Amino acid sequence: MTPTAILESALYVTDLDAAEAFYGKVMGLERIARVEGRHVFFRCGNGVLLLFNAEATKVPPEAGARLPVPPHGTIGDGHLCFAASADEIERWRARLEAESIAVEADFEWPNGGRSIYFRDPSGNSLEFAEPRIWGLE
Structure with a gap:
């Protein structure tokens, strides 16, 4: 499986x-x-x-909690990448800039596909990328 x-x-x-x-x-x-x-x-x-x-x-969680989710968490900045087409990445870049959110990096990957990186208010690294950077379409 x-x-x-x-x-x-x-x-x-x-x-x-x-x-x-x-x-x-x-x-x-x-x-x-x-x-x-x-x-x-x-x-x-x-x-x-x-x-x-x-x-x-x-x-x-307290003993007998309805949803006994175990403790979890992390220290430091995380990372998350959102899938976007080349056209969408260009529109996202413009939207981020309009919101005064700095784009930290903007580049083409060696095997094809573009990514842009920026930060959320907590410092997490966020990315928009074309799925083809991973061979996905």
């Missing part, structure tokens, strides 16, 4: 309000859940982007 898709991707943020504004307004994602002080979740295509307050996810 082999997994067929990634259902959820998680990033850890330092300010849930800033993260919610960035991913909702700038990135245009639909918020689907929020627990004050712990997380905010967004729909992204056929998957879900989970944004967690890292400190809150280190706390083990």
Whole structure:
């Protein structure tokens, strides 16, 4: 057996309000859940982007919790890449610049395909890339 898709991707943020504004307004994602002080979740295509307050996810669930999710988290900046066509990347670059969000890198990969990199308010590295950088179309 082999997994067929990634259902959820998680990033850890330092300010849930800033993260919610960035991913909702700038990135245009639909918020689907929020627990004050712990997380905010967004729909992204056929998957879900989970944004967690890292400190809150280190706390083990109480005995008998309805959803006994084990503690998790990370230290440092994470990375996430969103799929985009060449035309979409150009439009995203213009949108980011209009929002005064710096594009840190913009280049063509040796095997074909373009990527642009930028940061969210918590310092996570985000990327838009053509799927062909991985041989996907």
